[in-house]
Structures are given as structure tokens and as C-alpha cells.
Amino acid sequence: MILFLDIFTTVATLFVVTAGLMMIFGVMKIVNFAHGALLTIGGYTSYVVTQLKLDPWVSWPLALLSGAAIGMLVELSIVRPLYKRPLDAILATWGLSIVIGQLIVMTFGREVQFVDAPFSGTWPIFGVEYSAYRLMLLPAALAICLALTGLLNGTRFGVKTRAVIMNEDLARGIGINSGRIRFITFSLGTGLGSMAGALITPLSSVDPNMGLNWLVSAFMLVMVSGHSMASLLLTCLVFGTVQVLISTFLSPVLGGLAIAVLAALTLRIRPKGFGNG
């Protein structure tokens, strides 16, 4: 039973961490390598909230806002000139993550810090006691998935965004301001990244490199899953399950590698990933 809960909460964590990266890659075909740094920013937002003795719930919206604000600046200054050079955009955002990382180290030091969770303890479920916070990630992941799917499929912004995804030149031709769509998408993606950082920190701890560990897994999941949030959820489900099973029954080291290696093999065999069916 614990195994099932482990699997589902791991999948939820993976999804939460990956959604922001997916948002940006799906619309802009740009991989935001600063995503790891944004997770770290989210983590430190929680830390600041804890230090100021504010209500821990505040950290989620605060992380979302600070991530989005940074995203706006970054989109305007760094990402916009690189739309036509996607490989260079990877590099520039990686450079940015170095800058963010160093600024964090200079401000907060290199030490590992801990934050307060909005709630703690365990809940009884299916006859076992399980970490309440981990369980809470399940509805959080579902809510994010539904909200984003709703945004992309049910709103005017979503229609325009999908038009930009399919054919940017045509979209511009019929009067869609694709620059603004990209701007909003990028800020939303960075906001989600930062919020994910705040969401996952109570499970571990905060340090300047916390985001880096997630970056590659998130990156591989996005590559495999293609465009839609639903396929991302499915990809997280498949690879998350495999990761937990390997970690539990073989070795945690192999489990840590499972996502990266399996995703690479999947891409070799099915270059389009799970996206097209």
C-alpha cells in the first residue's frame, strides 16, 4: 500500500516540478534551462516566509508571483532575441541559472535550510499512516493539470496560444500578437516553476543547488511527452512508477537514473515521444 502511495505522490511531485518547463517548451519550443534555478527561488521564497514567521500558505502565491516577475524580465531581455536560435536559448538560460544560483549563495549562504510546511503530520489512509504533505501533492498536481488544460483548451488565450503553437506566421498574419502570447506563457511557466519549488521544499530542504537535481529529469520528461499537459501527466505516471519500483526493489541509484536513461531510449525508439499517440 505504501508502495502505491509512494508511486502516486512521486508522480505528483514530478508533474508539479515539470509543468512550468512544459508550458514554455510546448508553446515556445524553447527549453528553459533556468528552470532549476526557479525551483530554487521558490524554495528560498518559502524560506523567507518561514524566517518572517508568516503563514506558510503565503509562500505558494508569493513564489508564483516572484517567479512570474523574474520570467517577465528574462523574457524581455534574454529570451526574446533568441527565439530563432533555440539551442542558444538553452545556453543563455543556463547562464542565467548560474547567475541566479550565485546571487542566492551571496544572499543566503551555502548552508542547507529548512522551511515550515503549511501542515505536517500523517494522515491515516487505506489503513496506513502516510505523510499528509505528500498526500496533499496529489490534489495539487491534479489542480495544476486541470487549470492549465482549462486555460489552453477553454479560454480565448488558449485558442490563441494553440494557434501560435501550430503556425506562428499564420497566427501573426491573422492579428494574434504572438510576442505577447510568448511573454505571458514564459512568465506563467517561470511562475509555475517557482511555485513548484515552494511546493516541494517542505519534503526536503533548501540549498542553492536544490533545483539542479530536478532539472534533468524534468527536461527529459518534457522531451518525451510532447505538447499537452495530459500527455505530460501520463509520461510522469509511467516514468515515475518505474523510478519508484526500481528504487524500491533494485537500488536508489539506479532509480535516480531511471527517468533519464529510459527517456533517452524512448526518444531513440520513438523520436516523437508519447506526444502523437
Place this chain on the structure above:
Amino acid sequence: MDNTSNTTPVEQVIQMSNAISHKSGLRYLAAIGVALLVVGPWIFDTYLLNILVKAFFMAMVAVTVDVLWGYAGYLTFGQSAFFGIGAYAAGLIFTHSGFSASNAIIAIGAAVVVSMIVAFVVGWLSFYRGASPFFATVISLVLPIVLVQLTLSGGSWTGSSSGLTGYETFDLTVEAWYRIAGAALGLVAIAAWFIVRSDGGRILSAIRDNESRCAYLGINTLTVKTILLVVTAGIASFAGFGYGAFSGVVAPELGGFVLGTELIIWVALGGRGTLWGPLIGAILINVVTAYLGSSMPFAWQLILGASFVLVIVLLPQGLVPVLLKPFGLGQYVHRIPHLAVRETAPVSDLEKTTPAILMEGVAKHYGYLKVLEGIDLKANRGELVGLIGPNGAGKTTLMRCMSDGLDRSAGNVSICGNDIQLLPPDRCVKFGLGRKFQNANIFESLTVAECLRIAGTTRVTPSLLKQDKHLTLPQYALDVVNTTGLSQKLGAVARDLSHGEQQALELAMVLAQEPRLVLLDEPTAGLTKTERTQIGNILSSLAHKYQLCCLLVEHDLDFVEEIATRIVVLHQGRIVMEGSFREVVNSELVKTIYSGASHAPMETV
């Protein structure tokens, strides 16, 4: 399809930086390098020498990253992994078997062989038909991560996270190491310099510019890239061995993802695609990092990160070329070869009687959408077949099905009697196919002469060390070059040519490979009246004088009338009519297809 007309800024900049490679200036640089190598031990203190030795080994890897990324266009984060393998080969063997001359040789051998095997696997994973360069980069990210995890889980054998230290190694002074490492770096850099500038080495830049054109010139780009990766992995690993043997310490970070990204940073700041830029960049950054690392570690990393971002966004050609430009490192002298006629391979009697192209029951579906159905088509040597039909009739799709084995959904295609099965374009080309695309599909950053030479790769194997003074072309390709005036522009960079010249260049490139079957997709689109007449004369001589089989998609019916021996009409994915120009033009069927009404004129572009 390839979109060669849109050059992104980064490509232009890479092209520029290639052009900034020059002669006298570089000789001075090389002389300074040799001088430093000789006098270094007397003027530098031990601390600096130590740093420089390590920097030299790192710079060797940076050079390999530049060859892969700056020249061949493969952005890789994985070269650090091979460096790590080399370092650990030294650390593991010297720790567990002790140091001896024979163990050192075994360690070097193991470093190089293991890296090459790993590189081969990575190449297989990264380079396959239809893979985007993006995926190759993704795979290069996974490699160092996997390697570091394996090292961490190696327990006391690999020393886990603290690595291995205190093993016995070569008993050499730091001065000796300085000269050995410096000389090795010099050799690697010089070898790389000769190779990337050789006729054969230009293929790497051609792959970066336009991989699909390379494939349609019969070059197996996947094999080329895999071999390149294997060779550079061997060199990176050798450098790693040197590092491990010199420093007496190996740690998982040496093979890690972060070092992989640092290598990219050094190359980007130094100037990708120049070799000497990354070399200087890697050494300088390593030295400065060592000095500032203790006093202001975070600020220095911050400056490095920020300048990296700035360089990528604003100055993709890197800092060193810009800084050194005032010192005469700016003029690029393209060597212009002499043109000469190359005898074409003789045609056997069997080849004379085999149809150049034979299609039976070829179909192409996209899901339920049928683009082509039941296509039977045969064309012989000396024929010039005009393929006409309204937009969307499937003309270009038909050409795709002839030139890539994976493109059709059903049916058989043979080129000069060879069944193409599911073979890739480069194999179809070897059967005698030559394909001219609708948009000029050339190598934008290469000169006209280089484009033509690469086009003839399957006929004349280019040297990997030298630039040939002569450029041989078959007579008909030479005719194209001479009549269109390209012979006067052999040293011009292809991007700077006019639209008509680019089209002519592509035609000459297709012909340079001595095809038996030439596919031409709207060769006259956008050309002037004069250019159109020139191309027309050339095409009819190809078929009638040189007995090639030409298949021409064309909207301009007047043009087709003048040169075609036969017309094939395609409509809604089927061949609806075949015959002479007069028969086709006068048929009611064709008038109906083109206009929906019997009296309307036919479509022209």
C-alpha cells in the same frame, strides 16, 4: 523541407567567425604559444605552472567541444564524461594495481578504448534518421549524469563522492608536466586546425549548415558524426588521463554535467568555430578562476555566468575574436582552386537498357488522406520528362518517394535497376539519384568552390589534411558553372550569391555527383528570362547530349514545351495522362483539371 533562405543570426555569426581565421596573425599567436611553452617554467611560479598544466588538459577537451559544436553543429554537454573516464582510468588503475610503466600504458589504452566504445553507443543513441539536433543534445546531457551516478555508487572501488587520491603516478617535475601538457595541447590544436580546414573537414561545416543537403549528396552524415564523436571522445579521454595522472586526484565532478556546461561556456566566450578562441578562452578562464576562486569565488562565478549570457545573446562569435581583431586576425583568404574536367564513369550496356527510374504501384498516405495512389512510372536514359499538375497534385511528394525509401506507403521504386527498399537518401544517391530542391538548397557559409567539392565527395574522396589546388567537375556541371558565371565567383560565400546564382550553384552541385537520374523541382521559379534560357539549354543538353534522365516539375508550360520529350500529368495523386506536349495540352481532360472549365487557360506561376 529545408529552408535555406532563412539564415538565423547565429548561423550568420558562426559563418563570420569562420571567416575570421587568418594567416599572419595566427602565425604570431602560434609563435607566442611556442615561446611560452619554452620559457614558461622560468617565468611562472610553481602555483601558476600547476594551474596551467590542468588548464592545458581542460583546453584539449574544449578544442574537441569546439570541433563538435562550432564546426559540426552538435551542441554537446557530454565531453566532460569522456574526460572523466580518462581521469578515472588513471585513478583506478594506479590505485588498485599500483603505478608502473606497463600499467600506465594499460591505463591510457583503457581510457581511450572505453571512451570510444561509450562514444559509439552515444552516437548510436543520438544520431539516427529523423533525429533533430535537439535530441542529440539531450542525450549528451544524460551521459555525464549516468556516469557520475555510477561513480558515486562504486563504493570504495571508485572512492564514491570523495574520489580517489594519493595514488602513485609519474615521477615528473611540474616543469616537465607543463611542457608535456603544452605540447600535447599544441598537437591536438594543430591536428584539429588542419582537419577542419581540409577539403574533407569542410564536410563538418556542411553538415552544420545543411544536413539534409549532405544526405542528398550521398554523404552518410550519421556515420560522419558518429566517427567524429568517437575520435573526439578518445582525445578528451586522453586529456582526462593526463589530468588524473598529473593531479593525483580524481573526483566525480571531472565527469559531470557541470564541467560539461563549463566547457561550453569557455568555448562560447572564446569564440566557437575558431579553435584558437576556445583554446585561449579555456586557459584564461581556468587561470583566472584559480586565482579569484579563493578570494571572491561567488562574485567570479557570477561575472562568468553573466558574461556568458551576454555573449550568447549579443555576441555569439565570442570575445576572443573580437578582442584580437585589431591585431590583424580578420582577413580570410579563400584559396581558389583551378577548375578542370573530370571524366565521367563509363556506362555499361546493362545500364543503358535499364530504366533510370521505375515506380510500380507507389502510394503515399497520411492517415486517411491519400496523397499518391497507384503510381506507375518509367523513364529511361536520355528522356526529359515534364511532370505537371495543379498545386497539391502530389508532384513534390512523388519526388520525395523516389529519393527517400521511408517516404512511400506502398509500392516499389528502383533507380537504375536498384530497388531502394527503405534506404535513406544518401543510399539512393549512390544508385544514381540527384535531387535539386525547389528552394536553393546549398551550404550557406561555404564558398562556391567548397560547395562544389563537397558535392563531388562520392566521386572524389577529399583529403582530410590538405586543400586540393584543383577542382574537377564533369563536363555538364562545368557547363553550368561557366555559363552562369559562377566560375568567376568560386571564392564567394554561397550566402552572398543572388537567387539565380544560388539556384545555378545547387544545380551544378547536383550534377557534380554525376547522377544518372536528375530530379528538378521548379528549377526556373524566380529566375530572370536570361537565366531561364540558360537553364533550359543546360537541361536539354543533359538529356539529349549526355543521356541523363531528367524529371522536371514545372508550372511554366512554355518552358516545358521547349525541352521536354514527354509530359506526365498528375492530378489528385494519380497519373491521369501521359504523352507528348501537344497531346496533353489539347486534351479536354487537362483543361478541365486546370480550370474546372474547358475554355480557361492553364495555370502558370
